[in-house]
Amino acid sequence: MNIVVYGTGGVGGYFGARLAQAGNNVTFIARGKHLEAIQKNGLQLKSVNGDYLVKPANATANITEVENIDLILICVKTWQVEEVAKIIKPVLNENTMVISLLNGCNNHEVLASVIDKKHILGGLCKIVSFVEEYGVINHVAFEPAIVFGELNKEKTKRALLLEQTFNSADISIKLADDIYPEIWTKYLFITTFSALGALTRATLGEMLASPYIKNMMLQTAEEIFAIAKAKGVYLKEDIVIKQFKTLESLPFETTASLQRDIMDGKPSELEAQNGTVVRLGEEFGIPTPINYLIYYALLPQENKARGIK
Template sequence: MHIVIIGVGGVGGYFGGKISNSGQKVSLIARGKHLQAIQKNGLHIKSIDGDFVANPFKATDSIDDVEKADLVLICTKSWQVIEAAKLIKPILHKDTIVIPLQNGADNAEKILSVLDHKHVLGGLCKIYSKIEAPGIVSHFGHQPEIVFGELDSSETSRLHLVKKVFDDAGLSSVISQDINADIWKKFMFIATVSGLGALSRATIGEMYHNARLNEILKQTAQEMYKIAIAKQVNLPESIVENIMHFIGKQPYDSTASTQRDIMEGRPSELENFNGFIVKEGERLGILTPVNTFIYSCLQPAEAKARLAKN
């Protein structure tokens, strides 16, 4: 199979590097100094599980240089998903599978606004990773895992074709029986800690062990749960308690990538996290005061970051 990775940051770099390092045919779509370093020296992965250097079949910034793909992993930020879906149209054949792996609750829906449903699976990943320097991706926490499945929860043969790609790369992966619920479980965790972490400038451990911040984390997640239920996502009543327990098990000094982006003045996924909950609450007639407060406080800094980038 020919696997194409769109976005070679912490997520796309790690998973694309692992798949390429297993001898499979991988093309990376990257840009700038990061791309130049990969083209010159390969993609260096620094991992708590062992370092390695991947030499992909191709690394380029032009989709015109890429052969037809059997599997596309979209690993951009959430706000770039629609653009990425438009970008890959020329490399799709009738059976190409497309899986979004970034954070967010509605990435599959965004792709479906551009591509035919026959191409799209739902997906998510679990990993702490980042670009450390051009050509170098650092995996510094969590046992990496990919979860994916059909959006209608059906069992299909192509799911096992995709799983073989991950298995052959030595990656932990799970075929989900309800990928929409699994996406929301991941979303509730990452969006809960990201916004409040950026606002408080505290690590996940500091927030969890501070009684008042712990309560705000819980209230943030409870509002997200109400939105999910209104959208008919199949989540258990215990989900908020489960999320809080999961937050408590994270490394004390860990922070989410969106929190780091906001704190360092870069464009972030704020709109796709707390902003998404606020907008869905308005659409559905559900009050989201905690998410609204977090989003409103962070939005001016987000606007400045995006203005500076442009």
């Protein structure tokens, strides 16, 4: 399969490397010194599941150099999705599939505001990985998985083909009957601790060890659960308990990319995570006091990182 990985960070770098390892023709979209390192030395994957070097690696900053694309995996930050959709629009052919593996609950909607909805499948991923240095991806925890599905909930021929492609790359995969609860489950999971980690400057283990902060995490999750219910997304009643068990199974030192971005003074996914909870809460008349506190406490730092006064 001819695959483009748009964004070669921890997520795109890992899954792209595994897909290339399985024999697919993968092109990595990157920029700056990261791109230069990949072009010169290949893409080095360090993983608890086994290392792999993609060399030579097809890497470019310009997707228009790639022809006859079967699949585009969007692996940038949520605040870049609309821009990326505009960039990829000219290279889409009749059968190109586009899947966002980003955090957030409405990336498919943002994509559909720019490109034809027929190209889009819903998706998400589960992994703890990051760019260790230019050209090097480090997967440190969590069994990497991709969950995807058609927005109309059908098991189409293209979805089944994609399932085979992922399976052949030894990627844990789930072709969902209904992708929306899957998206919201991941959204609840990541939003429960990411921005709160930025606010406290604490690791996941440190937050869970504090009864007060753990209770804030719990309330954050319960607010998100109420929003999902208001939107008509079915989540099981025990979903919060299950997600906390997963959180407790992660390494003590775990931090989220949103937290690391804010602590590094970079633009983050704050708007897509807690900011979206706040906005949807206002839309549906649902109180979201904990997400409100987290969002507005971090907003000045976010605005500073974005150059907003």
